[in-house]
Structures are given as structure tokens and as C-alpha cells.
Amino acid sequence: MKTYKLLLLISLICQSILLGIIVTTVYLFESDPVYHSVATPLLAMGIPLSFVNLAVILLIWKRFSILTNSMEQDKHSSLFPFEPLDKEHFCRVVDKLPIPISLTRISDGLILYANAQTSQMLGLSASELIGHHTTEFYYNPEERLRLMEVFRRDKQIVNYEIQLIRQPDRLVKWFALFLQPLTIGPETMLLGVFYDITVRKQSEAELARFSLALQASETKYRTLFDRAHDAIFIMDDNKIIDFNYSTLTLFNCTREQFFNKTPSELSPPLQPDGQPSEQKVSEKIAATLADEPQRFEWLHIKGDGTPFFAEISLNLIELNDKHYIQAIVRDLTAEHQRLEQEKILLTQKLRNSEERFQIIAETVPVPMIIQRSDDAKVVYVNEQASVTFGLPTSEWIGRHIQDFYLTAAEWQEISHLLTQHGFIYDYEIQMKRNDGSPIWVSLFSQPTLFENEPVMVNTIYDITDRKRAEAERQNHIVELGALNAILTEFNKAYERFVPYEFLQLLGKENVVEVKLGDQVEREMTILFSDIRGFTALSEKMSPPENFYFINQYLGKMAPVITEHRGFIDKYIGDAIMALFPTNADDAVHCGIVMLNKLAEYNQTRQTQALPLIAIGIGLNTGTLMLGTVGDAKRMEGTVISDAVNLASRVEGLTKTYGAALIITEYTYQKLRQPLAYKIRVLDRVTVKGKTQPVTIYEVFEADSPATIELKLKTLHYFEQGVECFHKGQFDKARDFFQNVLQEHEQDKAAQIYILRCQEQISLTMPGSSQILIVDDTPFNVKLLSHLLTSHKYKVLTASNGNSALKIAELTQPDLILLDVMMPGIDGFETCRQLKTNPNTQEIPVIFMTALSETVSKATGFELGAVDYITKPFETTEALARIKVHLRLRQQQLQLKRK
Numbered sequence: 001m002k003t004y005k006l007l008l009l010i011s012l013i014c015q016s017i018l019l020g021i022i023v024t025t026v027y028l029f030e031s032d033p034v035y036h037s038v039a040t041p042l043l044a045m046g047i048p049l050s051f052v053n054l055a056v057i058l059l060i061w062k063r064f065s066i067l068t069n070s071m072e073q074d075k076h077s078s079l080f081p082f083e084p085l086d087k088e089h090f091c092r093v094v095d096k097l098p099i100p101i102s103l104t105r106i107s108d109g110l111i112l113y114a115n116a117q118t119s120q121m122l123g124l125s126a127s128e129l130i131g132h133h134t135t136e137f138y139y140n141p142e143e144r145l146r147l148m149e150v151f152r153r154d155k156q157i158v159n160y161e162i163q164l165i166r167q168p169d170r171l172v173k174w175f176a177l178f179l180q181p182l183t184i185g186p187e188t189m190l191l192g193v194f195y196d197i198t199v200r201k202q203s204e205a206e207l208a209r210f211s212l213a214l215q216a217s218e219t220k221y222r223t224l225f226d227r228a229h230d231a232i233f234i235m236d237d238n239k240i241i242d243f244n245y246s247t248l249t250l251f252n253c254t255r256e257q258f259f260n261k262t263p264s265e266l267s268p269p270l271q272p273d274g275q276p277s278e279q280k281v282s283e284k285i286a287a288t289l290a291d292e293p294q295r296f297e298w299l300h301i302k303g304d305g306t307p308f309f310a311e312i313s314l315n316l317i318e319l320n321d322k323h324y325i326q327a328i329v330r331d332l333t334a335e336h337q338r339l340e341q342e343k344i345l346l347t348q349k350l351r352n353s354e355e356r357f358q359i360i361a362e363t364v365p366v367p368m369i370i371q372r373s374d375d376a377k378v379v380y381v382n383e384q385a386s387v388t389f390g391l392p393t394s395e396w397i398g399r400h401i402q403d404f405y406l407t408a409a410e411w412q413e414i415s416h417l418l419t420q421h422g423f424i425y426d427y428e429i430q431m432k433r434n435d436g437s438p439i440w441v442s443l444f445s446q447p448t449l450f451e452n453e454p455v456m457v458n459t460i461y462d463i464t465d466r467k468r469a470e471a472e473r474q475n476h477i478v479e480l481g482a483l484n485a486i487l488t489e490f491n492k493a494y495e496r497f498v499p500y501e502f503l504q505l506l507g508k509e510n511v512v513e514v515k516l517g518d519q520v521e522r523e524m525t526i527l528f529s530d531i532r533g534f535t536a537l538s539e540k541m542s543p544p545e546n547f548y549f550i551n552q553y554l555g556k557m558a559p560v561i562t563e564h565r566g567f568i569d570k571y572i573g574d575a576i577m578a579l580f581p582t583n584a585d586d587a588v589h590c591g592i593v594m595l596n597k598l599a600e601y602n603q604t605r606q607t608q609a610l611p612l613i614a615i616g617i618g619l620n621t622g623t624l625m626l627g628t629v630g631d632a633k634r635m636e637g638t639v640i641s642d643a644v645n646l647a648s649r650v651e652g653l654t655k656t657y658g659a660a661l662i663i664t665e666y667t668y669q670k671l672r673q674p675l676a677y678k679i680r681v682l683d684r685v686t687v688k689g690k691t692q693p694v695t696i697y698e699v700f701e702a703d704s705p706a707t708i709e710l711k712l713k714t715l716h717y718f719e720q721g722v723e724c725f726h727k728g729q730f731d732k733a734r735d736f737f738q739n740v741l742q743e744h745e746q747d748k749a750a751q752i753y754i755l756r757c758q759e760q761i762s763l764t765m766p767g768s769s770q771i772l773i774v775d776d777t778p779f780n781v782k783l784l785s786h787l788l789t790s791h792k793y794k795v796l797t798a799s800n801g802n803s804a805l806k807i808a809e810l811t812q813p814d815l816i817l818l819d820v821m822m823p824g825i826d827g828f829e830t831c832r833q834l835k836t837n838p839n840t841q842e843i844p845v846i847f848m849t850a851l852s853e854t855v856s857k858a859t860g861f862e863l864g865a866v867d868y869i870t871k872p873f874e875t876t877e878a879l880a881r882i883k884v885h886l887r888l889r890q891q892q893l894q895l896k897r898k
Helices: 002-029 035-079 087-095 116-122 143-154 198-212 216-227 245-251 277-289 333-363 383-389 408-421 464-495 500-505 534-539 543-563 584-607 642-657 665-670 705-713 715-726 730-743 748-763 778-789 801-811 827-836 857-863 875-897
Strands: 101-105 111-114 157-166 171-184 187-196 231-236 239-243 294-301 307-319 322-331 368-372 378-381 424-432 438-450 453-462 519-531 567-572 575-580 615-630 635-640 661-664 679-685 694-699 770-774 794-798 815-819 845-850 867-871
Touching (some): 101 116, 111 116, 116 157, 116 187, 143 157, 143 171, 171 198, 245 322, 277 307, 307 333, 368 383, 408 424, 408 438, 519 543, 519 642, 543 567, 543 575, 543 584, 575 584, 584 615, 584 661, 584 665, 615 642, 615 665, 642 661, 642 694, 642 748, 661 665, 665 694, 679 715, 715 748, 730 748, 770 801, 778 794, 794 801, 801 815, 801 827, 815 875, 827 845, 827 857, 845 875
Parallel strands (some): 615 661, 770 794, 770 815, 815 845, 845 867
Antiparallel strands (some): 101 111, 157 171, 231 322, 294 307, 368 378, 438 453, 519 575, 567 575, 615 635
């Protein structure tokens, strides 16, 4: 480049000299006589040289410009290394795309290219973005390390949610990021595509805040509501008041565009059947409010104006003692498009059918005969028909099809069927060959157009060999019938030991097909039931009476399980284990009906002066392995799963909580309409054999009417108490459960919770309570001090009443242990002065006295003492009395603070 600059400078200097010579020559010799002899040669030489030199200058300038442009291009290429790509075309296409797209260098994360949407997203122009590091725009700079870990593992990034900062205003927004490796020249870069999901994130946050404000039952419903893949929205009359995220996705609109709208506002004026949308919406809503669930197809309109077909389900639900309409919307656009595409393809096939018929007819390996519809004369046969019937093709045309049936009766039968149905499908009949020999055929006759003339196409399958084989097999039917009868009876007998449903789940038709190790994995609901106090009952009965009782009881329970599409896996004494492969609702309904059947059975037992029976039922839903175990000589069907163990443990909890039917959260979540049952949250427990706690629910649908009324009346208090208990708010929880017992004093679960609350409150009392020991005997002081300090109490001591009064006022201990007999002022006088002092009168006092001392305990209590401890000390009793009064003291202080 320096050489071109030097040549250009020399050429410009030469051009200046030549121009000077020309000007000087003209000026000096213009009027001189020798002008023509001197100037003319100089001009003749200088002017051409000047033009030549000027051409050289232009050539050098052009080469210099080309070099400069090349260098500029190389410079730009270093920033934009797209040598294999057409840069202008790439930029022209990508810049017009409505989504942010960028290219970054994979080695150091520098931005190499950004389109207009990326510039708008990050707040800098495309030229300003080039060379910046991507981490400058991450809300969390450590995101790049996580992104690179995912990229190294998956070789791409798909739908990675990330927060980016727009530089000028520091606005933070959420984006879904897609990264794909792109090799350009020698370097591999990342092609990034961004989708703005800020609105979705805000909607999710808003729904989360809204969920916290709901009651406990509404919170359970909200969990199912938001996790649904279908669009779900709630209507108050005909106004939409709530909806899940899938609704916004399906309708392609914002919350503001959807909230408080009516379904008719989200629909075209007319539905495909011509009826007004608003009128049809009113009819459907009225029917739903009358508790008639609706299910129908509907034409909706998205936020961008695009129409789409949907399947709508309307149901009446109750929230906070008010009725609402729940709408479930499933997009049918893809289904309609598929049907339309099939219709188009079918039309195209029909258009081409005549052209392809000849090829198909001659290539099919079965006879094909075409006859006219009006006179049944043959107009076409393929080569296979000629071979099968032994008649050349030319001799078929114009003959009546009746000539090829074995008798006139066969032809009349075919004519009748064609007249009645218009077609024949797989009809077995006898025809004859050209030599008169019979042939059994399976006949297919279908009307169509052939060369624009209505005809009947007959496709014929030779089944003569099959008919012969069937005749031979017929001889064995009687023998096989007898064997089948035996096998059927055997299967029926075996079904009493191995349920047929068990075989079905294993994919077996009968028990003979079952092999050791057969297994299948399925999600099912497991039911365990057990009789309460069966051991005590059985001890009062003889063995025959025991078997009679158990069989009578199981005979009433087993049919209920079968009626609800479940089957009994095994009997465990008086206990039942049943499986429900259909749905959780069947299992819950079954448990309720079993309890109702038991109530009827108890009425009969009561009239016979027999003890009443109580049972507990536990339900859990989960994945389990169902199969066979054992050895080649002895095997049995069994179920293996943690879900089975949990169901058994939950059944055992019915004894603890006094509940007849308990289900786990996994069963609750599988219920179609959980709010339709009488259910309350019971507890969150960690059962034996499990490490993670599970929420359990009581279904009290089968309780007595009076008990149901009381549990519904106290439901709010009970569930508030459970929530406070598990939050560690034991005082509040105890108050809620006390409110429950005021209305329903027999509620065992509430009684248990109150005991738990009291235990927790006692455990949360400060372990560093101060206790003042007042005794003039050093041995007693030392003994008590050691006992109390070993239990984490702080100990103060005084040897007489006067010291005790001063220490008590200064330190305000939580409890005073006061000896009655002391020199100076005795224990009674010391107690009197403590209770008359406002600073010490609230401190509880326990008197200490020897067994040999005769004192008036009534006097001590009248002075304000709370208890007596005798010497020598019985440590367990003394410590128990001290703990009780410290706990009471703590409760008094808590009440004061409130």
C-alpha cells in the first residue's frame, strides 16, 4: 500500500511540471517570432505527455482504491467471519425476522452479529453490540458457565429460561433461549434465538400470589387447575374470572385481553351450524347451572383473529360456598386439519382411480370380473380370472355373469343381496369353472363407474382348499369341545384363587399360559381394609365360628369391590388387599360403599345381640409391579411396590386418628373432582419405611349424618389448626382444635392434635429457666443444684429468708424452691413477703419440707405457694413437679405478652 502511495505522489509531481512547461511556453512565446519554431514542438511533446501521465495517475488511484476496499473488507471480515456465507443475503433475511437472533463466538462469548430485534432487545445498535461479551447482558453473570455445561452435555440449548438486562434503562426481562452450534470457516459459533416470556413469567407470579390468598380447599384445587395441559377457565355466570396458563397459550392473548370476557366475545358471531354464538352460549350456560354437564364442539377465535375448533366441557363447581362454571377447552384444529387433508387426498385418489385401474386390475393376484349393473353382462376380466376359470379373456365379454355360478339358486341369492345392500362383502358361495367343476369363492362386489357407466366390480378369492380343510377340521370339533369344556371349568375354578383381572393385566387368557416371572408395571390404586379389634373378637369364638364370621363379612365386602371395577389381590386373615386398575374415583367410591354395607351389617348384628364391627380403610395410588413369584413347582401372583406398603401404613393410621377411610395425597391428586367428596386434610406424616412425609386426607362421606354435619361445621377450624401446627404455631393450632372440640367433642383427630400441641409447647419452653433454692442445709442445696443444672436449668442459692427476698427482687427467677424451717424468718414469712411485693408476687413458690416435720400445708397454700416437695428428695417426682410449674409459668407469661 505504501508503494502505491509513493507512485501516486511522483505522478502528481510530474503532472505539475508538465503543466508548468505548457503554461510557460504559451506565456513566453505567444508574441515572439520564434514561437512557431520553439513553442510548437514543446506543446506537441508536453500535451501528450500530460495526458499519458494523467492516465497513469487514474490507474494508480483505481488500484489504490481497490486495495483500500479490499483491506476494509478484510477488516470487516475479521469482525464478521462469514466467509462461506453470503453476508448480504443472510443479513437481509435475518434482520427482517420478528425474533431476536445473534451469533456469538463459542470460545470467548463475544457477539459477532445481531439482528434488529436483538438490538431492540438489548438496547444497543447492531454495530455497537459487535465485540461485546454476552455476560454484560446477563442478569446473573454465572449463567454462561451453566449454559456451557448444558451445551457441552447436550450439544445444544433448548428452551433455557434466562434473565437479560437491557443496557440503557437496566430493564430486566425473561427470555427462552435456544442455542445451536454453527461452523463458519475454521471457527465454530453459536446461533442464538430468543423468545420473550416475560408476560408468561409475570402471569405465573400473579397466579402464585392469587393462589396464596385462597382457602385450603381452593389451594388444592388450584394445584390441579394450573398443572392441567388443557385450557381451563372459571366463569361467574358468563364472565371469565380466572384461567390457567394453557388458556393464554391456546387463545394466543394476554391476561387483559381474556379476563372478564364472555365466551361469545371470544367467538365469531355465528357458529358453523348458522346459530348465533351468543344465543348458544346462553343455552349451554343455563344447562350447566342446572347441574347438567355439557360437552360439545365450538368455533373460537384467537387473540390474533385466527379461528380454531375446540372441544368444550362445562361443569358446575363450588368454591367458597358459591357455584361457578368450569370450562375445559381442548384444541381440535389439528384434528380438523387432518380430516380435511384426508378428504383432499381421497378426492385426488378418486380422480386418478380410472387411470390406475387398468394397472391395478392386471397386477392383482386374484380374479376380477366387471359386469354392467343393468343387465349383469361382463365388460371386463383380468388375466387372473381367465386362468382361474379356464376361459380366455375374449370369450368372457358379453356373457351373463349367471353362467359362472354353480346353480341358478346361487345367482338369485347374489342378486337379492345386491338389491338389498348394494354391495357384497366376503360372501362365501359356489361358482363353476369353464369345464363345469365347482369352486368355492369368497366374493366381494362393489358398485362403481367404469368408462362413465355404472358397473359392479367382483373380486373373487378361491377358498376351495380352505373349505376342504375346514371340512377336515370339523371332525375334530366334537373332541376339542369336550376338552374345552373341561378347560373352561378348570379356569372358572382357578379364578377363585387367581383373579381373572390379574391374568388380563399379565396379558394372559387363562392360567395355563402363566409362567414364572411374568410381570407388568401399571399405575393402580391400592385398597387395604382391616377389622378393628379382630383378635379380641376371635378369642370369644370357636374356630368354626371364626371361619363363618370371616366368610360372612368378606362375602359382603368382596362384591362391592367387584362392582367398582376392582379385584381382590389377597385375603390376609380378616384383612383385604384390593387393586383398582381403572381410576382413583372407583377406589374411593368403593371404600365409601364398603363402610355403608358395614353399617347395614352392624344393624343385623345388633338385633342378634352380637358386638358391632369397625373397620379401617387406607387408599394409595402409585406405580406397582404385578407378576408371579415362586419356583417351578409352586408360584403365586403378587404385587411389589412402595405404593402398596404406603397404602398398608395409611390403613394402620385409621386407628390413630379414629377415621374410617384415609387416602394419600397421591390418590387425592388423581380424583376427577376432589371437591365433590366430603374430605378434610388430616395430617402430614412420615410412615414407617419412608423418609419423605406424605399428606393424608380423611374421607368422612360414610360417617353418620350427625358426625358429617359436625365435621363440615368445624372443617375450617380443623384445617386451619393443621396448617398452624405444621407451621410450628402450636398455640394458635391448639386454639383452633379447642374450637373444634367445643362443637364436636368426640373428634379424636382434634383430641390428638391438642395433646401434640401441648407436648410441643412444653418442648419449646426455655431450657435455661432460673430457679432460686432457699435452704440452710448445704447438702440439700448441693443435691438440688446438681439435679437442676444437669437438666440445663440455671440455679441461684440463698441460705436464709432475707437473702432470698433480695435475690428474688434483683434476679426475678422463674421458680423458688423454699425450705419451711430456717433460722431467722422461716419459709412461711418469706413467702408472705414475696407475695406482698409487686415485683415478686407472680413468681411461683414450691415449699420443701422433711417427712418428719409437722407443718400446715394449708397455711402454705393460703400464703400463695403452688406445691410441696418432701425431703429426702425423690428426684423423678421432684423434677416432674418443677417442670409442671415452670410450664405453667411460661404459659402465663405468653398470655400476658398477647
